[in-house]
Amino acid sequence: MQNIKQSPSKITVLGAGAWGTAVAIALAARHDVLLWGRNGEAMDAMAQGRDNRAYLPGFALPPALGVTADINAAVGHVTGAGAGDAPLLIAACPVAGLRPLLEQLKAMSKPIPNIVWLCKGFENGTGLLPHQVVRAVLGKQVAGAALSGPSFAQEVARGLPCALTVASDSPALRERVVALVHGGNIRVYSSDDLIGVEVGGAVKNVLAIATGAADGLELGLNARAALITRGLAEITRLGVALGGNIGTFMGLTGMGDLILTCTGDLSRNRRVGLELARGKRLEAIVAELGHVAEGVPCARAVRELAARLGVDMPITNAVAGVLFDGDDPRAMVAQLLARDPRGESA
Ligand SMILES: NC(=O)c1ccc[n+]([C@@H]2O[C@H](COP(=O)([O-])OP(=O)(O)OC[C@H]3O[C@@H](n4cnc5c(N)ncnc54)[C@H](O)[C@@H]3O)[C@@H](O)[C@H]2O)c1
Numbered sequence: 001m002q003n004i005k006q007s008p009s010k011i012t013v014l015g016a017g018a019w020g021t022a023v024a025i026a027l028a029a030r031h032d033v034l035l036w037g038r039n040g041e042a043m044d045a046m047a048q049g050r051d052n053r054a055y056l057p058g059f060a061l062p063p064a065l066g067v068t069a070d071i072n073a074a075v076g077h078v079t080g081a082g083a084g085d086a087p088l089l090i091a092a093c094p095v096a097g098l099r100p101l102l103e104q105l106k107a108m109s110k111p112i113p114n115i116v117w118l119c120k121g122f123e124n125g126t127g128l129l130p131h132q133v134v135r136a137v138l139g140k141q142v143a144g145a146a147l148s149g150p151s152f153a154q155e156v157a158r159g160l161p162c163a164l165t166v167a168s169d170s171p172a173l174r175e176r177v178v179a180l181v182h183g184g185n186i187r188v189y190s191s192d193d194l195i196g197v198e199v200g201g202a203v204k205n206v207l208a209i210a211t212g213a214a215d216g217l218e219l220g221l222n223a224r225a226a227l228i229t230r231g232l233a234e235i236t237r238l239g240v241a242l243g244g245n246i247g248t249f250m251g252l253t254g255m256g257d258l259i260l261t262c263t264g265d266l267s268r269n270r271r272v273g274l275e276l277a278r279g280k281r282l283e284a285i286v287a288e289l290g291h292v293a294e295g296v297p298c299a300r301a302v303r304e305l306a307a308r309l310g311v312d313m314p315i316t317n318a319v320a321g322v323l324f325d326g327d328d329p330r331a332m333v334a335q336l337l338a339r340d341p342r343g344e345s346a
């Protein structure tokens with residue numbers, strides 16, 4: 001990597017949930033950042049209180065961080081006359097919001113400089129990965145990149161160290177993302193394996209629900225380690241079937257994010273599993289969470305995709321059964337244990 005750029009650039013972050021806010025806070029120390037949210041009242045409250053009480057309470061917004069609910073101003077920040085030579089547009093919404101957000105951008109008919117997305121999952125209904133959604137809406141001419149890896153919003157907002165991976169088939173955009181985001185307490189590695197990076201980030205959320213449920217049922221640390229390891233085997237099988245590189249699943253966006261989300265109590269997906277084990281209904285869990293838990297829609301999308309591709313994903317199927325078919329978590333554990341023995345690498 002040559003010439004890591006140190007000078008400030010214009011960055012717009014679209015989506016003011018926990019992760020968009022944390023990324024905007026972290027980048028505002030080095031760049032001219034504007035954070036956009038779709039809810040006008042919430043953005044007014046953020047502008048006045050200088051915090052995001054709904055999604056990331058307890059963190060003051062840096063004075064230099066701009067906030068807006070005006071999508072024209074947000075996109076103009078990185079496309080207008082003063083955008084400079086290295087602007088960056090970051091989409092920080094959930095997967096369900098990606099297509100509508102991109103359609104909104106497309107309708108504005110402004111020259112989009114590039115787009116980086118932070119969401120983790122498959123689009124429900126189509127089963128598409130985020131990069132496929134981006135291409136379907138914006139076309140191949142807009143360079144796109146996924147930025148993923150083990151990263152709880154609260155820790156990034158606190159300025160604690162973390163390592164991420166940027167994946168893109170555009171070497172220029174990979175370099176730009178590294179140049180702008182790598183620095184301070186954030187390390188950014190790069191990869192050209194969009195599929196591998198996105199599949200790891202998506203399916204680890206389903207495994208975090210499984211591990212949360214196992215921990216909630218007090219099945220022990222041995223069971224947790226077994227679930228994580230066999231979960232990684234499932235992620236790898238699906239990812240390779242979709243065209244990802246096997247090595248990617250051993251990296252930050254595979255094993256790294258899987259470990260974090262399965263074991264870290266800051267994980268919303270893990271919390272879903274813990275609450276399911278206590279017998280709480282999914283609707284109540286999701287309503288109380290107040291945040292997205294991407295593993296929930298992802299479990300349905302992955303179950304359908306794996307069935308279509310003939311990929312064996314018993315843990316994912318068990319999670320989907322508990323989430324959508326009313327299966328009992330204990331019965332699912334018994335079912336998983338009763339499966340025929342098999343070779344570990346099969
Ligand atoms: N929170 C984290 O630690 C973290 C870290 C890395 C990646 N991510 C990923 O980033 C994405 C966003 O997560 P988050 O933590 O910011 O979620 P969040 O629940 O904290 O916030 C979601 C934000 O998106 C908006 N939103 C919700 N549904 C939407 C929709 N259908 N269309 C448009 N906007 C919608 C909400 O208004 C809110 O501003 C997810 O895919 C998540 O997996 C989160």
Ligand SMILES: O=P(O)(O)OC[C@H](O)CO
Nearest residue numbers: 149150151152267268269
């Ligand atoms: O809180 P979760 O479960 O959505 O996980 C957040 C991030 O994806 C962790 O890397």
